Amino acid sequence: MAETTHGIGGLKYDHSKRERPQELNVFIALILIVAVFEGLGFWLMGQSFLFDSGDRFDSIFNEARLQIIILQVAIIGIIAIGVTQVILTGGIDLSSGSIVGAAAMIAMSFAQVAEVNGFPNPKGIFIEQGWVDLPVIVPIAVGLACGVVAGGINGALVAYTKIPPFIATLGMMVTARGVAKWWSKGQPISFPTESYSKLGAGMTPVVIFLALAVLFHLILRYTVYGKHTYAIGSNEAAARMSGINVARHKVMVYTIAGVLASVAAIVLSSKNLTAQSGMGVMYELDAIAMAVIGGISLQGGRGSVIGTVIGALIFGVIISGFTFLRLDAYYQEMVKGAIIVGAVVLDQWRQNKGGKT
Amino acid sequence: MAETTHGIGGLKYDHSKRERPQELNVFIALILIVAVFEGLGFWLMGQSFLFDSGDRFDSIFNEARLQIIILQVAIIGIIAIGVTQVILTGGIDLSSGSIVGAAAMIAMSFAQVAEVNGFPNPKGIFIEQGWVDLPVIVPIAVGLACGVVAGGINGALVAYTKIPPFIATLGMMVTARGVAKWWSKGQPISFPTESYSKLGAGMTPVVIFLALAVLFHLILRYTVYGKHTYAIGSNEAAARMSGINVARHKVMVYTIAGVLASVAAIVLSSKNLTAQSGMGVMYELDAIAMAVIGGISLQGGRGSVIGTVIGALIFGVIISGFTFLRLDAYYQEMVKGAIIVGAVVLDQWRQNKGGKT
Amino acid sequence: ETIGVSMAAFDDNFLTVLRNGMIETADGMDGVDIQVEDAQNDVARQLDQINNFIASGVDAIIVNAVDTSATQAMSAAAESAGVPLVYVNREPINVDELPDNQAFVASNEIESGTLAAFEGCKMLRAAGYAGGADIYILMGELSNQAAVQRTKDFHDVISMDMCSFINIVDEQTANWSRDEATDLMTNWLSSGDEFQAVFANNDEMAIGAIQALKASGVAMDDVIVTGVDATQDALVSMSQGELDVTVFQDAAGQGTGALNAALALAAGEEVDQKVYIPFILVTPDNMGEFMGAN
Amino acid sequence: MADIILKTEGLTKHYGGVHALTNANFEIRKGEHVAIMGDNGAGKSTFVRQITAVEQRTSGKITFDGKEVAFEGPLDAREAGIETVFQTLALADHLDVSDNLFLGREKILFKLGPFSILDYKGMREATRAALQKTGVKIPNFRNTIQNMSGGQRQCVAIARTATFHSKLTIMDEPTAALGVQETAQVENIVRTLKEAGEPLILISHNMRQVMDLCDRIVVFRRGQIVANLKKEETDGQDVVAYITGAKTQPEYAEAAA
Amino acid sequence: MADIILKTEGLTKHYGGVHALTNANFEIRKGEHVAIMGDNGAGKSTFVRQITAVEQRTSGKITFDGKEVAFEGPLDAREAGIETVFQTLALADHLDVSDNLFLGREKILFKLGPFSILDYKGMREATRAALQKTGVKIPNFRNTIQNMSGGQRQCVAIARTATFHSKLTIMDEPTAALGVQETAQVENIVRTLKEAGEPLILISHNMRQVMDLCDRIVVFRRGQIVANLKKEETDGQDVVAYITGAKTQPEYAEAAA
Numbered sequence A, B: 001m002a003e004t005t006h007g008i009g010g011l012k013y014d015h016s017k018r019e020r021p022q023e024l025n026v027f028i029a030l031i032l033i034v035a036v037f038e039g040l041g042f043w044l045m046g047q048s049f050l051f052d053s054g055d056r057f058d059s060i061f062n063e064a065r066l067q068i069i070i071l072q073v074a075i076i077g078i079i080a081i082g083v084t085q086v087i088l089t090g091g092i093d094l095s096s097g098s099i100v101g102a103a104a105m106i107a108m109s110f111a112q113v114a115e116v117n118g119f120p121n122p123k124g125i126f127i128e129q130g131w132v133d134l135p136v137i138v139p140i141a142v143g144l145a146c147g148v149v150a151g152g153i154n155g156a157l158v159a160y161t162k163i164p165p166f167i168a169t170l171g172m173m174v175t176a177r178g179v180a181k182w183w184s185k186g187q188p189i190s191f192p193t194e195s196y197s198k199l200g201a202g203m204t205p206v207v208i209f210l211a212l213a214v215l216f217h218l219i220l221r222y223t224v225y226g227k228h229t230y231a232i233g234s235n236e237a238a239a240r241m242s243g244i245n246v247a248r249h250k251v252m253v254y255t256i257a258g259v260l261a262s263v264a265a266i267v268l269s270s271k272n273l274t275a276q277s278g279m280g281v282m283y284e285l286d287a288i289a290m291a292v293i294g295g296i297s298l299q300g301g302r303g304s305v306i307g308t309v310i311g312a313l314i315f316g317v318i319i320s321g322f323t324f325l326r327l328d329a330y331y332q333e334m335v336k337g338a339i340i341v342g343a344v345v346l347d348q349w350r351q352n353k354g355g356k357t
Numbered sequence C: 001e002t003i004g005v006s007m008a009a010f011d012d013n014f015l016t017v018l019r020n021g022m023i024e025t026a027d028g029m030d031g032v033d034i035q036v037e038d039a040q041n042d043v044a045r046q047l048d049q050i051n052n053f054i055a056s057g058v059d060a061i062i063v064n065a066v067d068t069s070a071t072q073a074m075s076a077a078a079e080s081a082g083v084p085l086v087y088v089n090r091e092p093i094n095v096d097e098l099p100d101n102q103a104f105v106a107s108n109e110i111e112s113g114t115l116a117a118f119e120g121c122k123m124l125r126a127a128g129y130a131g132g133a134d135i136y137i138l139m140g141e142l143s144n145q146a147a148v149q150r151t152k153d154f155h156d157v158i159s160m161d162m163c164s165f166i167n168i169v170d171e172q173t174a175n176w177s178r179d180e181a182t183d184l185m186t187n188w189l190s191s192g193d194e195f196q197a198v199f200a201n202n203d204e205m206a207i208g209a210i211q212a213l214k215a216s217g218v219a220m221d222d223v224i225v226t227g228v229d230a231t232q233d234a235l236v237s238m239s240q241g242e243l244d245v246t247v248f249q250d251a252a253g254q255g256t257g258a259l260n261a262a263l264a265l266a267a268g269e270e271v272d273q274k275v276y277i278p279f280i281l282v283t284p285d286n287m288g289e290f291m292g293a294n
Numbered sequence D, E: 001m002a003d004i005i006l007k008t009e010g011l012t013k014h015y016g017g018v019h020a021l022t023n024a025n026f027e028i029r030k031g032e033h034v035a036i037m038g039d040n041g042a043g044k045s046t047f048v049r050q051i052t053a054v055e056q057r058t059s060g061k062i063t064f065d066g067k068e069v070a071f072e073g074p075l076d077a078r079e080a081g082i083e084t085v086f087q088t089l090a091l092a093d094h095l096d097v098s099d100n101l102f103l104g105r106e107k108i109l110f111k112l113g114p115f116s117i118l119d120y121k122g123m124r125e126a127t128r129a130a131l132q133k134t135g136v137k138i139p140n141f142r143n144t145i146q147n148m149s150g151g152q153r154q155c156v157a158i159a160r161t162a163t164f165h166s167k168l169t170i171m172d173e174p175t176a177a178l179g180v181q182e183t184a185q186v187e188n189i190v191r192t193l194k195e196a197g198e199p200l201i202l203i204s205h206n207m208r209q210v211m212d213l214c215d216r217i218v219v220f221r222r223g224q225i226v227a228n229l230k231k232e233e234t235d236g237q238d239v240v241a242y243i244t245g246a247k248t249q250p251e252y253a254e255a256a257a
């Protein structure tokens, strides 16, 4: 037993019994879930979940499955990175899904081609104004601006009017969805330029997701912004008394979350080659669930982006696993609810066990 | 200045400057919103919002409007009474809308008539089993049982596994919606017995809503159950150390919320003479918004059912007001979001002003 | 054979009939396995479901598109994986450029709204309102193309000379829902304005309006109500003299047709790449034919 | 030994790698008042939390009132007869004084299970009497706890404990935030308990107070008990020597090595 | 009078109907150490919260360092040079000691606006030094505040204040939860401030401490100042008489009527 007395004087402290990092627990949950699907796969389908059983791929893995597992959560994952930060401050963001809808509609309307098959773009929004075939930077800038505005309003409401984030962002959820429907009177917007189409093509969403995850992981860990985010979530009054400009910081955090939602909107509309006013409905709940499954405490102050990424992967595995097992769609939802709960319970349980010795 | 020293020894205490009860602030917000619609009505429509301008009624009021204002929020209002209690304990319930869906489907399938227009009920679920034309107590009991089960599971998860209520009830939200879709494979269930049809007919939903509101107002105020609900929301650790059985109490609160959601389901399906698996989508958010607009603190421990009733009325006024002004559907949502936020901001602001002197 | 099916939504009445028709047909066939997924009205989820089907190695895919403008990406995904694809019920935007092993069995939404509104217009004339009639329009979910299209159809009909006597008092959304339509109608009634007809984007909302009208004591003979879908509830309502017009779309027929096309493509056979299933106008005169259909 | 009300044997608590409490053997007789002293972080509150089952102990045995006990939570401990003033006070911020005083054992007008009707009037009167004992000044009697000063809160917590009879009372630094007068009042309450023969464990950093009120002093250091001193056989300087580590009683020498 | 660092005139705070602080006229010179004493609920912490702008005052005037000030919040007060140990400590529970010590004024490796890179190593070393001064024992240095004992927390809060130079230091009952040794250490810190000529307002219920450390004692009663006593001209009993209301200085007689 490696017992040692540490710190300044004081009690015995046994290094070997340090608490396991939260993320490890979540990771173990992920592995467990994969193992279950792998087992069920052999038992029920006579087929491997993650490995190449039909010899369809060059490697030993079912590459198509590995790709779709992460691809299908990459976009909500991008949102979850922002939501993670909001939750870390002790807040919540219910508006992300609607921001996706609004930003997708608006960005896409600046990304349209003039002609489709030689005819004028049948879905063209700004054909009359001649705002077609614009350089890709225009829709990107417009889309991000939507995120800045919506997120900024969220932040300002939370920071300056002191209303609960739940309500501020619920209001934005309703309003932004209204904007999405109003923008083109409910008509979907399609036929983007080739350069815009590339933003969400193939595995690009995954690359963007992971790059943003790494970036924000580093920011939260090593910068003043990160430290203050945790401090506010841990004890807002203390943060204020310590001289942190809490209001300004919150505006920043909600704005970043808004921007990440609009990044998701751009990638999503590009991936689907269309924008639709119903896009992103309920994404906020999935994003929050990913964060919480990943160990972010809804009280604020605890968790990390790595956890959120693992939380997203758990979602991806579940969705793919269900299709793989050909689980009836009716049962999918019922079971999905149970798994969300189960993953968090498992995590909670491992944590308690770790804490107790 | 009526200054008096109160309590046991101590400071000067000025009775006249006591804090205004929260509910009064919310009520003022309600009046303000009505006044705005009244004003806009005269200005834009040349018509009164609440008063009888066309001489169509016996009283000075537009009775039809007064009725619909409360009728259209009565059902979500019933849910909000339960949600209020959950929020008072510091929790949240995202599952109410889905419980409505599941309970409506299940209850309605036990409330069907054998024959429609002389033909066997085309939507009959239990025709083969002969479970048709059952006494109304059967679907009511079955419906309430759904609420007990779903709410009980919510409560048990929150109380015993210690996972955040947001996640426990999010899981139930997904699962119960799955149950609603699976129950009749997505088929709507229609043609209820006459006795069942009466449960939601005319102004019955309003009567049920108000009766439940009064009942739970009294319970929260004058019983041990109520005191413990507030205590848990105020400081859960303290409640536990004071010897309150926090876990058992939470199970009770979530179960009551589940039951109230299933009451809403019965009334709703009766009112519409049909049950559909998509019923109740997003009701949870409206119910939460009603409670918060009514002054229930999302931190727990503060607020009352009276506030929630006023919050519901604010919703009702907004919806009716929009239709009255013939506001374009596209703008309705945008404005609705803003009004939700505005009502809470107003309330917050009045409260601060009151507290400051 | 394994067929993967992605439906736009499970809690949609009409699509449920279509889906169940398809499942029944498949159950009756030997060696056909179908796996039906619920896209929950999310375009992105639908695309992911298609990719999941591909990862699981299905033999063909059937898609009931959430958003008919989002079909390009789906066609591309299936094509590059070499999996046959059939669109059902909603016409894909890339219908003219479908690859060889893709097809569609769908209906043209322009018909549904037009048939209903035009019949409503004729009935109003017949009732002697050619000098002017006031109507309300109940719209479906504003993010849904059927709603947007049908509303547009209504407007197009009303802008025709023959129907230009019709004046729209107000149009609002009730999100396809009977409950919301009931409340909305009651709100309209509370303002006391006279009107002669209600045009609804679907039957559920039409029934909601009827329930509100009945509750406030309006005689159903005095108001013309139109819907779309020809659901059981709607036909019963029509038989009771409440609903005046609806439009039938052969749900089960579409489902079966799509399944057959998918199986044929999976077997490498040639199929018709475009199959249009027409809408049929339903009035009290011919409603008997549709009982028990949808 | 029937007159031992509480006894712990080998009581131990680890938080992850932190050995907050190691092998504590402690006993207190009926009617006896025992003080626990020790530096900050010495494990005093941890000891209290194990006895009252606010946390579950890592190992060790607890005997209360003659029976070995394994309380599931503070509710059990209280029902068994242990009243505690916790260092963190355990008050519900949004409730008023009388609500807090009676939290978990409300006076009832009419029994109806969980929906029993509260006897507000009875509770309010009892509260007034209880507070008078502590001598605290509270300007607005219906004020919620969140609006009270640190000392006012502490008095509410103490009044709560003193209002109900118990087999053992534990107070964790009850006068830390109190003013001169209020401290005197609370010390009076403690003397009343002594006269009534009710046993007490008092955690305090105040040497004068401990010497005034207690029969015996147990010293904690670095998570371990290092001394057990009769009041008559020790004095302030001696106790400080044990606290700081200058001295250790021979019977505890091994532990503190 | 250029050597007055802080002066309040008619400072008043009402909470709804509660007159927590009425018409407080107070001043402190550079280098001076002033104690504030008074019963629980007398308004001492309220006084501190008005000066540091944690709350906005109802009325009155505050002059700091020669200028009339109207701080918007505690950030302003700190930037103007007032360091405070609040009674409620103001620590972030999920952060560790060094994070808390430097909260709001982190050491920076590389400046990038809000995204400036933290100098963890530098902060950790400085923390070790600062804690040594308070003499507190903390077994695991990376432990988060939530896992610390009451006294450990208080030491972290004090270390924070003592680490940064300031024009005025305010401590609200800093040693309330501290053990014998830790109290002695904190009193040493206060003496160091005195030697360095830094002024201090010390709120304490501990008469010995106040007499040891301060030049002057201001007594609060029922929200009002009732006495302003030079240490040399008073003694413990005298102060207690003012606290309890047995005595009131003639110049404050009207106020306390």
Ligand SMILES: Nc1ncnc2c1ncn2[C@@H]1O[C@H](COP(=O)(O)OP(=O)(O)OP(=O)(O)O)[C@@H](O)[C@H]1O
Pocket: A011, D015, D016, D018, D019, D020, D038, D039, D040, D041, D042, D043, D044, D045, D046, D047, D087, E138, E139, E143, E146, E147, E148, E149, E150, E151, E152, E177, E179
């Ligand atoms: N949950 C926890 N996790 C890790 N360490 C903990 C936890 N709770 C307490 N500790 C540590 O255990 C030790 C004992 O703490 P305890 O609160 O018992 O001290 P104490 O003697 O009551 O001190 P004080 O006089 O300051 O109140 C401290 O070093 C503290 O940091």
Ligand SMILES: Nc1ncnc2c1ncn2[C@@H]1O[C@H](COP(=O)(O)OP(=O)(O)OP(=O)(O)O)[C@@H](O)[C@H]1O
Pocket: B011, D138, D139, D143, D146, D147, D148, D149, D150, D151, D152, D177, D179, E015, E016, E018, E019, E020, E038, E039, E040, E041, E042, E043, E044, E045, E046, E047, E087
């Ligand atoms: N937010 C508030 N609302 C209403 N009353 C308040 C509020 N804050 C403080 N008070 C009251 O003001 C009075 C003064 O409180 P304060 O905290 O200043 O006392 P104190 O002198 O610091 O006491 P202690 O020595 O116990 O810390 C108390 O009676 C308290 O109940």
Ligand SMILES: OC[C@H]1O[C@@H](O)[C@H](O)[C@@H](O)[C@H]1O
Pocket: C012, C013, C014, C015, C140, C144, C146, C176, C201, C202, C203, C204, C228, C229
């Ligand atoms: O997408 C939802 C809608 O789909 C339509 O086809 C149907 O007619 C409507 O009733 C509604 O269900």
Ligand SMILES: [Mg+2]
Pocket: D044, D045, D046, D087, D172, E149, E150, E151
């Ligand atoms: Mg302690």
Ligand SMILES: [Mg+2]
Pocket: D149, D150, D151, E044, E045, E046, E087, E172
């Ligand atoms: Mg104080």
